[in-house]
Amino acid sequence: MDSQSKHTNKGNVYLVGAGPGDPELLTVKALKTLRKADVVFYDDLVSPRILGVCRKKIQMVYVGKRLGVHSCLQDEINSKLIQAANEFQTVVRLKGGDPSIFGRVGEEFAALLAEGIQCEIVAGITTASGVASSLGFPLTHRDYAREILFLSGHKKDGANSEGFKNLNCVGKTIVVYMGLNSIGLIVSELLDAGNAKETNIAVIQNATLDTERVFTGNLNTIQSIIEENEVKSPAILVIGEIVRFYREMENLKNDYSSILTP
Numbered sequence: 001m002d003s004q005s006k007h008t009n010k011g012n013v014y015l016v017g018a019g020p021g022d023p024e025l026l027t028v029k030a031l032k033t034l035r036k037a038d039v040v041f042y043d044d045l046v047s048p049r050i051l052g053v054c055r056k057k058i059q060m061v062y063v064g065k066r067l068g069v070h071s072c073l074q075d076e077i078n079s080k081l082i083q084a085a086n087e088f089q090t091v092v093r094l095k096g097g098d099p100s101i102f103g104r105v106g107e108e109f110a111a112l113l114a115e116g117i118q119c120e121i122v123a124g125i126t127t128a129s130g131v132a133s134s135l136g137f138p139l140t141h142r143d144y145a146r147e148i149l150f151l152s153g154h155k156k157d158g159a160n161s162e163g164f165k166n167l168n169c170v171g172k173t174i175v176v177y178m179g180l181n182s183i184g185l186i187v188s189e190l191l192d193a194g195n196a197k198e199t200n201i202a203v204i205q206n207a208t209l210d211t212e213r214v215f216t217g218n219l220n221t222i223q224s225i226i227e228e229n230e231v232k233s234p235a236i237l238v239i240g241e242i243v244r245f246y247r248e249m250e251n252l253k254n255d256y257s258s259i260l261t262p
Contacts, residue, residue: 010117011038013081013091015105017124021047022208025125032120038088045096045234047209071164074104078111083234085117096234097120098126102152106167127236128175131209137246145173145240147162151212153179153237164189169199169240176237183226186237187219195219200243205235216243 006056014033019025026034034054042051044064051060063072063080072080077093084091099105099121128150130141133213139148149172151163159182165191167174179186180203191197197220207211217225225231 011085011087011091013085013093013112013117013119014118014122015093015099015108016122017100017103017126018042018046018050018094018096018141019125020097020127020130020134020208021045021050021206022130023047023049023053025130025208026053027122027124030122030124032089032119033092034091038090038094039084040094040107041077041084042094043096046094049095050136050256066144074107078108081108081112082115082117085112085115090183095124096127097130099126101126101150111214127177127207128238131175131204131236131238134212135204135214137242137249138172139175139242140243141242144245145171147172149174150178151179153177153182159185161185161189164193166193167195168193169185169195173242174237174239174241174242178233179237180231180233180235183223183237188218190239199239200241200247202243202246203231203235204238205231205233207234207236208214216247 004081006020016030016033031053034251037054037058039059039061040054041061041063054060056106059078063077081093083092093108095103095105097103102122103194109119109121128139140146151174152160152161153176164186176186190199200216201218201222202214202216203222203226213231215225215229215231
């Protein structure tokens with residue numbers, strides 16, 4: 001990689017996963033890459049604590065994109081990365097979670113390669129795994145869920161209604177990224193598909209951070225729970241019986257705590 005970079009006089013671009021938010025969940029490779037970066041382009045889902053591990057006095061460029069609010073369009077980000085590779089030796093594009101899961105990494109990777117710029121994807125812990133470890137429950141369990149399905153709540157041209165049509169939740173853990181603004185549509189499609197109103201669902205705001213909030217309910221109640229508690233993005237949805245397992249484990253923790261408390 002270094003020999004080709006010297007030959008082309010262009011820097012290397014690293015598309016780095018920042019993980020779900022907690023700096024301790026950064027991979028060793030991500031941490032090393034951040035600490036050698038000359039410039040870092042970061043998005044909305046990267047927590048300030050993650051940015052704090054970067055070297056002092058390097059250039060930090062915000063290129064946030066959030067549903068309904070696009071501070072920087074994708075084509076602009078691509079152009080900025082290409083320009084930076086012509087000016088700096090080590091360029092980092094820092095994305096929340098894992099860049100290969102709903103992170104548009106494919107578009108950026110293709111744009112860079114088309115310009116002859118060497119780039120590398122540095123995997124991160126995806127938010128789904130971060131949520132599971134933070135809350136202390138698995139994504140799969142022989143008695144509750146034998147499949148995992150990752151879905152986006154929206155697609156390039158609007159809500160992802162097709163992803164939830166005819167979807168049977170039984171035996172699955174369904175993790176929905178960027179689904180908060182589409183919760184009404186998601187619930188409607190799942191009910192139309194024949195899923196019971198009692199189907200368990202959880203919404204987790206600011207997963208793995210000190211400000212993490214968790215609310216559980218079912219398809220019949222989750223919308224009102226979200227509204228009453230003013231849940232905001234970033235938030236992730238977990239649907240399926242694994243949410244019931246989580247509640248059962250929380251009850252056990254509470255029972256155990258009451259036994260130990262004088």
